[in-house]
Amino acid sequence: MTDAKRPRLYIxxxxxxxxxxxxxVYNIGRxxxxxKAGLTxxxxxxxxxxxxxxxxxxxxxVLLTVLIVRGFIFNVKFGIKRLLLQIFFVYxxxxxxxxxxxxxxxxxxxxxxxxxxxxxKDVDIASIQTWTESVDLESLNPSEIYESTLLLDEPEWPExxxxxxxxxxxxxxxxKKSKNGKVYVRVMxxxxxxxxxxxxxxxxxxxxxxxxxxxxxxxxxLGPNAFVWYRLRYAD
Numbered sequence: 309m310t311d312a313k314r315p316r317l318y319i320x321x322x323x324x325x326x327x328x329x330x331x332x333v334y335n336i337g338r339x340x341x342x343x344k345a346g347l348t349x350x351x352x353x354x355x356x357x358x359x360x361x362x363x364x365x366x367x368x369x370v371l372l373t374v375l376i377v378r379g380f381i382f383n384v385k386f387g388i389k390r391l392l393l394q395i396f397f398v399y400x401x402x403x404x405x406x407x408x409x410x411x412x413x414x415x416x417x418x419x420x421x422x423x424x425x426x427x428x429k430d431v432d433i434a435s436i437q438t439w440t441e442s443v444d445l446e447s448l449n450p451s452e453i454y455e456s457t458l459l460l461d462e463p464e465w466p467e468x469x470x471x472x473x474x475x476x477x478x479x480x481x482x483x484k485k486s487k488n489g490k491v492y493v494r495v496m497x498x499x500x501x502x503x504x505x506x507x508x509x510x511x512x513x514x515x516x517x518x519x520x521x522x523x524x525x526x527x528x529x530l531g532p533n534a535f536v537w538y539r540l541r542y543a544d
Contacts, residue, residue, distance in 0.1 A: 324371075335408050339415070346422025424528045424536045430472055436469065466493060481496070504541070509533070526539070
């Protein structure tokens with residue numbers, strides 16, 4: 309094979325450099341996106357930002373795949389030194405994929421930080437707390453009852469929730485009595501792809517561990533008997 313047909317080393321160096329830049333940029337962007345998503349309750353522009361952030365990660369992965377293909381299909385024909393060099397490029401990128409995220413806070417912790425700031429600023433938690441203390445569950449007309457959980461339609465929501473959250477953006481609002489007999493309200497947003505998040509107001513019994521995303525949900529204290537939360541799957 310002539311030199312003209314030989315895969316150029318500078319191409320592999322360039323691919324490695326571009327991917328090595330894309331990986332930390334993606335992780336930093338994901339950190340920023342997660343905070344802004346929480347701060348804006350996943351506004352449309354943060355969804356677009358998240359999409360392009362994901363595309364950047366995919367781009368880096370494609371570059372890594374190209375390097376692997378070039379190394380093990382083409383460059384193996386040009387001697388062990390060139391092959392080892394190609395393996396080194398691939399190794400560097402794989403290390404970056406796993407090492408860089410260790411220096412960036414997990415997305416759900418940053419998301420709940422932004423969401424906590426939003427709820428504290430925009431929502432009168434004391435008003436909802438008063439509602440939970442005075443509401444008569446027997447007087448409510450829930451759209452669905454599951455065991456002791458009452459799923460509420462918009463007319464039955466606390467006034468503060470009606471004022472601050474459009475119905476088309478809310479997944480559900482339900483009230484429930486905790487084990488100690490106190491009423492609490494849980495507001496839920498989200499879906500399968502983004503996970504679920506929201507806030508709870510009222511004296512709810514701590515039936516699940518705090519800040520344990522993978523077995524229950526991650527929480528941040530909003531105030532006395534109130535917290536914001538995030539979880540990966542739908543659950544009561």
